[in-house]
Amino acid sequence: MDDRNTRPLAGFTVGVTAARRADELIALLRRRGASVLHAPALRIVPLADDSELLAATKELIGCPPDVVVATTAIGFRGWVEAADGWGIGEGLLETLRSTELLVRGPKVKGAVRAAGLVEEWSPESESLAEVLDRLLSAGVDGRRIALQLHGEPLPGFVEALRAGGAEVVVVPVYRWMPPEDLAPLDRLLDAIVGGAVDAVSFTSAPAAASLLSRAGERGMREAVLDALRGGPLSACVGPVTALPLQALGVDTVQPERFRLGPLVQLLCQELPGRARVLPVAGHRMEIRGHAVLLDAELRPVPPAGMALLRALARRPGWVVARAELLRALPGAGRDEHAVETAMARLRAALGAPNLIQTVVKRGYRLSLDAGGDDKYGELPQDVAVTARGVLG
Numbered sequence: 001m002d003d004r005n006t007r008p009l010a011g012f013t014v015g016v017t018a019a020r021r022a023d024e025l026i027a028l029l030r031r032r033g034a035s036v037l038h039a040p041a042l043r044i045v046p047l048a049d050d051s052e053l054l055a056a057t058k059e060l061i062g063c064p065p066d067v068v069v070a071t072t073a074i075g076f077r078g079w080v081e082a083a084d085g086w087g088i089g090e091g092l093l094e095t096l097r098s099t100e101l102l103v104r105g106p107k108v109k110g111a112v113r114a115a116g117l118v119e120e121w122s123p124e125s126e127s128l129a130e131v132l133d134r135l136l137s138a139g140v141d142g143r144r145i146a147l148q149l150h151g152e153p154l155p156g157f158v159e160a161l162r163a164g165g166a167e168v169v170v171v172p173v174y175r176w177m178p179p180e181d182l183a184p185l186d187r188l189l190d191a192i193v194g195g196a197v198d199a200v201s202f203t204s205a206p207a208a209a210s211l212l213s214r215a216g217e218r219g220m221r222e223a224v225l226d227a228l229r230g231g232p233l234s235a236c237v238g239p240v241t242a243l244p245l246q247a248l249g250v251d252t253v254q255p256e257r258f259r260l261g262p263l264v265q266l267l268c269q270e271l272p273g274r275a276r277v278l279p280v281a282g283h284r285m286e287i288r289g290h291a292v293l294l295d296a297e298l299r300p301v302p303p304a305g306m307a308l309l310r311a312l313a314r315r316p317g318w319v320v321a322r323a324e325l326l327r328a329l330p331g332a333g334r335d336e337h338a339v340e341t342a343m344a345r346l347r348a349a350l351g352a353p354n355l356i357q358t359v360v361k362r363g364y365r366l367s368l369d370a371g372g373d374d375k376y377g378e379l380p381q382d383v384a385v386t387a388r389g390v391l392g
Contacts, residue, residue: 007033011288141165
């Protein structure tokens with residue numbers, strides 16, 4: 001048997017919204033069997049071209065802050081590199097040496113030390129909320145605090161410091177902009193609404209916000225939100241990334257460690273757990289996103305066939321009328337012959353025609369095994385009752 005057939009993400013499609021480090025994430029997903037729909041939701045403004053960063057850097061060198069909060073490794077490195085390019089790099093480093101330097105986590109700490117600096121403190125949780133608690137507990141009234149942004153303002157962070165009496169200087173180290181080519185993002189939005197992806201991964205809050213912004217421009221924001229609330233898994237690299245989605249009622253999952261590797265491992269756990277597993281005609285049938293795992297062998301299935309199979313699996317063992325199956329077909333018209341054509345292709349893709357029975361003049365049904373809940377573990381209650389009532 002080909003080991004590729006049993007990879008944890010085989011048969012699933014994952015949307016990737018990342019721009020930075022997208023190649024790494026895509027490689028990790030494909031190595032585990034996933035099909036990937038890459039749609040960069042944003043692009044990064046080159047640092048050397050950002051006049052706002054230059055102005056903020058000069059202001060800090062001219063009037064050094066009491067505290068500097070570094071939030072991302074790429075942002076901190078880019079800040080120092082951009083300052084070098086402008087001829088004020090040493091002035092920035094001297095300023096940072098004279099301040100209390102707080103960093104959000106180990107990756108930022110590494111960037112700080114690579115620049116020849118030493119941080120004052122870093123939270124074990126990698127949480128900016130913990131950084132904020134430390135600042136407020138120590139008292140910020142009258143203090144000048146510089147905050148390196150990670151792409152967009154941090155919700156509540158600046159407001160809490162200013163409410164405590166601090167003067168806050170924001171440092172926009174890099175800014176997110178919409179992608180120059182919107183076609184991939186539009187394809188992903190269509191796939192989300194059309195149920196053609198099983199998960200969408202987000203590695204930054206701006207990416208999530210940009211995806212929803214583009215949906216709004218196309219007049220499909222509510223349709224996308226409705227789909228995300230009840231359809232594909234929204235997998236975020238961390239809680240800050242999840243905020244724009246959670247604020248709109250979209251459930252998300254995040255790994256315990258906010259890294260790409262753990263994010264992919266989380267998908268490897270979650271997606272197979274969402275697949276429907278049924279004992280059919282002596283086989284173990286696992287219905288995945290665009291394929292069926294039949295006795296551990298992956299069987300790719302066309303979209304129309306998957307639509308029919310899902311309709312049958314909603315009531316396994318029961319006869320589903322052709323008219324109902326026709327309504328389940330994407331873009332189907334009124335000709336029930338379309339059901340017969342799609343069913344023939346589905347059976348051919350599965351490679352085992354006896355999995356689906358034709359009931360003359362009535363429709364089709366899955367050949368659900370009697371006692372299947374004992375063979376494969378307890379089935380959902382509706383499936384178990386069906387199996388006993390129809391086949392028992």
